[in-house]
Amino acid sequence: EAGVAQSPRYKIIEKRQSVAFWCNPISGHATLYWYQQILGQGxxxxxxFQNNGVVDDSQLPKDRFSAERLKGVDSTLKIQPAKLEDSAVYLCASSPLAGASEQFFGPGTRLTVL
Amino acid sequence: EDKVVQSPLSLVVHEGDTVTLNCSYEVTNFRSLLWYKQEKKAPTFLFMLTSSGIEKKSGRLSSILDKKELSSILNITATQTGDSAIYLCAVQSGTYKYIFGTGTRLKVLA
Incomplete structure (x- = not known):
């Protein structure tokens, strides 16, 4: 079974630029998550997302971050404009059911904002 | 505010030692507690503990949930260099919310 795919693996940009990340979850997984992991933190x-609907975006900085999951499969996360504090690893995870506790994580995208 | 606290933050041991990692939590609607191992980037699932499954074991790893103390421990016996990683504890609060601790960085020396 193929795992969660993410691209790019690394990205370096300057502040105020825009960046987008892509995630392809495990086939058949209805629930998709985007996480931000800053160095030294969880x-x-x-x-x-549950299918193509948002169920929780309470911690998404909506003034600069946006995400979509068209057709309930792939998802993109965008940052526009980026700030220095956005430097982090962005992890995508999926699970087959809403509330199912086991999440399968992708390899992540390491973003560096200069 | 929901929070998950792990201790110690880091740990260095020698091969063959036994280690105990701690996770305590305060959440509004506890559903489950999960342990993950993170090497390089992607966390990999180890255990899920719930009110109906408070103890899990797999090989040299085991975990116990103490709902009274709002905490969990992860034990690793006969540690190996391959156990070197960050161990993350996450708590599911309600249906959709997951809160992660900062992790414990374990280094096992040969």
């Missing part, structure tokens, strides 16, 4: 949930 992952922080940014947004959760």
């Amino acid at each position: 992952p922080k949930l940014l947004i959760q």
